[in-house]
Amino acid sequence: MATSVEELIPIKPKPSEAWxxxxxxxxxxxxxxxxxxxxxxxxxxxxxxxxPTMVIERGAQYLQHEHSNIHRxxxxxxxxxxxxxxxxxxxxxxxINARDAKECIFVRGATEGINLVMHGYGRKFIGAGDEIIISxxxxxxxxxxxxxxxxxxxxxxxxxxxNDAGELLMDDYDSLLNDKTxxxxxxxxxxxxxxxxxxxxxxxxAHKYGVPVLIDGAQMAPHGLIDVQDLDADFYAFSGHKMFAxxxxxxxxxxxxxxxxxxxxxxxxxxxxxxxxEKTTYADLPNKMEAGxxxxxxxxxxxxxxxxxxxxxxxxAAGYERELLRYATERLSAIEGVRIxxxxxxxxxxxxxxxxxxxxxxxxxxxxxQGIAVRAGHHCAQPVMQHFxxxxxxxxxFAFYNTKQEVDVLAEAIEKVIEVFS
Amino acid sequence: MSxxxxxxxxxxxxxxxxxxxxxxxxxxxxxxxxxNPLCGDQLSVYLHVxxxxxxxVSFEGSGCAISKASASMMTQAVKGKTKEEAxxxxxxxxxxATGELDEESEPNHLGxxxxxxxxxxxxxxxxxATLSWHTMYAxxxxxxxxxxx
Numbered sequence: 147m148a149t150s151v152e153e154l155i156p157i158k159p160k161p162s163e164a165w166x167x168x169x170x171x172x173x174x175x176x177x178x179x180x181x182x183x184x185x186x187x188x189x190x191x192x193x194x195x196x197x198p199t200m201v202i203e204r205g206a207q208y209l210q211h212e213h214s215n216i217h218r219x220x221x222x223x224x225x226x227x228x229x230x231x232x233x234x235x236x237x238x239x240x241x242i243n244a245r246d247a248k249e250c251i252f253v254r255g256a257t258e259g260i261n262l263v264m265h266g267y268g269r270k271f272i273g274a275g276d277e278i279i280i281s282x283x284x285x286x287x288x289x290x291x292x293x294x295x296x297x298x299x300x301x302x303x304x305x306x307x308x309n310d311a312g313e314l315l316m317d318d319y320d321s322l323l324n325d326k327t328x329x330x331x332x333x334x335x336x337x338x339x340x341x342x343x344x345x346x347x348x349x350x351x352a353h354k355y356g357v358p359v360l361i362d363g364a365q366m367a368p369h370g371l372i373d374v375q376d377l378d379a380d381f382y383a384f385s386g387h388k389m390f391a392x393x394x395x396x397x398x399x400x401x402x403x404x405x406x407x408x409x410x411x412x413x414x415x416x417x418x419x420x421x422x423x424e425k426t427t428y429a430d431l432p433n434k435m436e437a438g439x440x441x442x443x444x445x446x447x448x449x450x451x452x453x454x455x456x457x458x459x460x461x462x463a464a465g466y467e468r469e470l471l472r473y474a475t476e477r478l479s480a481i482e483g484v485r486i487x488x489x490x491x492x493x494x495x496x497x498x499x500x501x502x503x504x505x506x507x508x509x510x511x512x513x514x515x516q517g518i519a520v521r522a523g524h525h526c527a528q529p530v531m532q533h534f535x536x537x538x539x540x541x542x543x544f545a546f547y548n549t550k551q552e553v554d555v556l557a558e559a560i561e562k563v564i565e566v567f568s
Numbered sequence: 569m570s571x572x573x574x575x576x577x578x579x580x581x582x583x584x585x586x587x588x589x590x591x592x593x594x595x596x597x598x599x600x601x602x603x604n605p606l607c608g609d610q611l612s613v614y615l616h617v618x619x620x621x622x623x624x625v626s627f628e629g630s631g632c633a634i635s636k637a638s639a640s641m642m643t644q645a646v647k648g649k650t651k652e653e654a655x656x657x658x659x660x661x662x663x664x665a666t667g668e669l670d671e672e673s674e675p676n677h678l679g680x681x682x683x684x685x686x687x688x689x690x691x692x693x694x695x696x697a698t699l700s701w702h703t704m705y706a707x708x709x710x711x712x713x714x715x716x717x
Binding site: 504505506507508511512522523524528531537538566567 | 575576581584585606607608609630631632633634690692693696
């Protein structure tokens, strides 16, 4: 069996303890390095978050002692690997409160999860004249697959508009829903704006029309509690590499009834019951949706990342991140020439901004010279940039290992950028 | 900010703020649109070519300081050159920006343009500096579109 988490992190913080960010930072080896002669300040967590020692060690343990293919060998290592892989699925099940682990399909990331629904559900159940609703603040991963489907089937893409704060216009959403609507696909948290969308309300309205809802949860999974049963989400996709696990890990949750009704995503090994040249019978869930050898080490790493989040306390981490975002918003707003893009009432962990007369790429390069990693660009959300009539933004995105001191350094570096370009 | 002096030199900041030949060219007989899909920078380069000579050149568009300053200085460098000279300059600039040409040891015609040599230390920004040159080269060769890809 896997080394238990208690062995790897002996001291469990008491719930009453204040957030000890310096102690947390020691869990992330990458954070202790210097970049361009300056201490690394990693503020690109919305793109990819860092990996704690506990996850690295779990992956190494697998590769050193358990590596083998899953679900088929009768030998020792294959059974070890299968146990660890399926153990990670159980952890995911508890992480999102799914009814059953078989509803948690392992995918390469949220993008693959959404594409799985497009191929497995969309291509089977959506046809000419049908409508798919997405929102104005979606990541390209939740736009392009649906455009491809619409083009193939002659279906129509409808878009929930947003206001200038970056909040969805819910009345408009309600009026978009109709008998032709066959699917609603919306992000839980916007990666470009940080807006937390009222997905429970969105799901409830869609269900009145019997329409299933897919939630792109890539930006929520690292920062908040997810309860797919309480939300009554039909599909929920997220990526491991944004929640402290390696790349190549990710999950598509789907209600068993829906996943069973769908076509398999890919054909191949591991997803069948029997194959003859005349006919193939598919395996039961979750294997039906997981053709070929998956990213075993990465998914086991995702399981370890969930253990880590449970140990440090997800609610406490989220509370600390909220405070950090509030502080950063206050600091940056106070700088003349800085404009915050995305000012929704409900926000998480993302601070997009522009500086008057300075292109975001120049901001990104100058901050990098100060050891500060931010993202500059359209954040794979070009329609969001079009809404705000800007080519790009600079984006600082936070995790529970970032500090107020780092925010101060960011604010000072932004002041330097303004000075250089004045 | 000494570590930035390599990239954001005063000349570059000045051209960014006050780009030269930054307008549409009314009597242009060649034009190409350049696009950097990575960052969304786009610009148009206009040429007035008479016989073998680039009589006039201008540009329009939006982008970062590096791409704007590079475009501005490209127009100054290319104006009055023959087609052959302009193409040779494009090739030298491209080789310098990608680190193939050491402007200090290899004879070249880059002059003031060597100010952009620093971009080779910023791989993510090389295309910003070369976009306007690609676009000028495309216009010179009667192609309508240029891309850094």
